Amino acid sequence: MYIKELKDSKEIARAISDLIVERIKEKPNLLICAATGGTPTQTYQQLVDQKSRYSTEKLRVIKLDEWGGVPMDNPETCESYMQKHILKPLNIHQENYFGFNSNAPNPEEEIQRIKSELKKNGPIDICILGLGMNGHIAFNEPPSDFNSECHIATLSKESLLHPMAVGMGTNPTCGLTLGIQEIMQSKTIFLIITGEHKQEIAKNFLTGSVSKHLPASYLWMHSDVHCYIDKQANNKK
Numbered sequence: 611m612y613i614k615e616l617k618d619s620k621e622i623a624r625a626i627s628d629l630i631v632e633r634i635k636e637k638p639n640l641l642i643c644a645a646t647g648g649t650p651t652q653t654y655q656q657l658v659d660q661k662s663r664y665s666t667e668k669l670r671v672i673k674l675d676e677w678g679g680v681p682m683d684n685p686e687t688c689e690s691y692m693q694k695h696i697l698k699p700l701n702i703h704q705e706n707y708f709g710f711n712s713n714a715p716n717p718e719e720e721i722q723r724i725k726s727e728l729k730k731n732g733p734i735d736i737c738i739l740g741l742g743m744n745g746h747i748a749f750n751e752p753p754s755d756f757n758s759e760c761h762i763a764t765l766s767k768e769s770l771l772h773p774m775a776v777g778m779g780t781n782p783t784c785g786l787t788l789g790i791q792e793i794m795q796s797k798t799i800f801l802i803i804t805g806e807h808k809q810e811i812a813k814n815f816l817t818g819s820v821s822k823h824l825p826a827s828y829l830w831m832h833s834d835v836h837c838y839i840d841k842q843a844n845n846k847k
């Protein structure tokens with residue numbers, strides 16, 4: 611794993627977005643899997659700011675996960691986030707985007723639909739991840755099986771306390787998420803860890819010990835993970 615400490619989230623956003631722009635130039639139909647939440651927002655903003663440097667005509671995007679049992683147009687869904695921070699500002703064509711429906715009448719069928727979309731379009735070229743307060747990646751909550759695939763997740767209490775869930779005005783009933791397997795099959799993974807509140811989980815993660823109780827630790831088994839951490843999160847005491 612390549613680990614890079616930078617001063618703050620802005621520097622991280624600049625570094626990662628520069629790398630992504632280069633990749634898009636090499637492969638215009640890159641498939642990017644995007645986490646939502648507070649962590650990657652500045653990276654997406656940087657990508658938008660640099661839009662004149664590359665074409666988004668063929669760029670493909672998949673949503674990493676979604677809250678279940680909530681209308682898609684609730685402003686706190688991952689969908690609303692994707693529309694606001696990525697899809698609209700980057701003019702991603704509708705046929706080049708796929709992601710879970712938060713309010714699918716049959717969530718199990720929805721999981722199968724995304725699995726087959728990914729079979730058709732995958733593997734993911736670049737997967738952008740944040741680190742949950744409990745060590746989750748996407749909604750792969752601890753304990754998570756290494757072999758887990760795209761699935762319906764029971765949300766942990768930490769996930770239910772996430773600002774998106776709190777801001778929804780209704781309790782999400784589950785999570786719809788890519789599994790550890792789909793994430794691990796990504797060619798390149800960027801894991802971003804920022805902020806003082808992530809110190810404790812970051813410290814556990816950085817020990818390098820792999821455990822189902824810290825799902826992000828499976829990333830140590832991947833050959834191309836770039837972990838960017840800011841000074842606030844990387845307290846070495």
Ligand code: F6R
Nearest residue numbers: 645646647648649740741742748
């Ligand atoms: C969001 C997601 C989550 C978040 C994680 C960190 O799509 O997959 O795993 O990345 O909960 O959230 P933030 O970045 O808000 O601290």
